[in-house]
Amino acid sequence: MSKSCIIFLLVFMTAFSAGAQKYITKTGHIKFYSDGQLEKIEAHNRQVNSVLDFSTGGFVFKVLMKSFEFEKALMQEHFNENYVESDKYPAATFVGKVTNIKDVNLLKDGMYDANVEGKMTMHGVTKDLTEKGTFEVKQGKIIGKAKFNIVVADYKITIPGNVGNNISKTIEITVDITLDKANM
């Protein structure tokens, strides 16, 4: 009995210590770009939070909407006030996993494909999101990159008729993060 107890404990500890193999960033970069007929809208957020749990593939993002910086102050105000309603919905999150995390070899620098799936929540609406990106392992860091489109209407963000032509109905999101091994 005592032997099984020890095994039991060992297994538990293994599971948890494996869970501690986490990679983290607080300064990730997300760009959004929309190419409307009259106006190109581009915004950068350089305070993106992300954690990758290498042992499980668990992958999360948290982005404060008010940290998006626009070229025009008025665009930024309208983005927060009229479109994403930052006071009501301050952050966008992604909770999901890298389904093929086992293919990524941390000991070997190089490019790896990453299949990411999970749920993205923005403007109070949660949608499934499945995208492909890349992980580049480089000197102990993981550089994650992805580019994909989202349809703003999916997140109940409405574009009024009179500015409908100025603003594209899909937005291109570019993710660029450098994950460092978390110290814990």
Next chain:
Amino acid sequence: MKNNILFLLAFAGAMCVSTARGQDDLLSMIEKGEKPTVDYTTATFKSTHIVIGQSIETAPAGNLNFLITHHFGALNTGYENLYGLKQASIRLGVEYGVTRWLGIGVGINTDQNTWDGSAKVKLLRQCKGAKNMPLTLDIYGNTAIYTTKWTDPSRKNYFSSRVTYALQLMAARKFGNSLSLQITPSYVHKNMVHDSKDKNDIFTLGAGGRIKISQRVSVNAEYNYLFKGQVVSTKAYNSFSLGVDIETGGHVFQIFLTNSYGEYEQPILTDTRGKWSNGDIFLGFNINRMFTIVKPRVPKD
């Protein structure tokens, strides 16, 4: 054998726990590491003016607001005057955001060819989060000089006689997303007044606000109380204006009814000639167009 089964069970159990914990835990890990940020209130009002008087808003840093203010004549002037459409008073102004807390402006008004120059300073900014401030507090000052021909032969034409000043303190709070209120005590100094019974230093108390009725439309109102016994030689009423703000991307349109014909602080506060109950009111509009002069330094990739 028994041990093996236990081992498997424990392993499966541990895996379940660690994956279920996994993703939500990761999010809470982010949240644990987050420093509380200061969340500044934005867009208490959509324009630098609530209706015709100043709001606590300034042009954003590096932005130039071109403001066209237009008043038609009084509505009660009848069909012959097309209910005021035949008359117009116009002010053209530009307002520039020097920094986030300093706005400067200059304008020309067709009423007595009056030039005005102004500055607005944000002393406090409403915010919550890491810092808490219940309201935004601004101080605004202007100097106005009328430049039409001197018409009073009994008095000497001193330049200083043409100059007036206004000083306002504005305290505003945005309650939630759709209601904003402002209180505005004001002080006006006129170097020369019509009559010796009139005061050169005039104090007023104003209040204004807006209610958003949709994401881009709000109803705004503004009232200014002129304390009695300060303006005696002419009949000056308290100013009341009611307007609608319509926002369309780069423009804010403000359409309003008011009993003030003036388009800058001094006549609005101390020389409102119209009376609402007589229909002595004016239809007017402001057009705000914002231009980005200095782009914020957003590093490109």
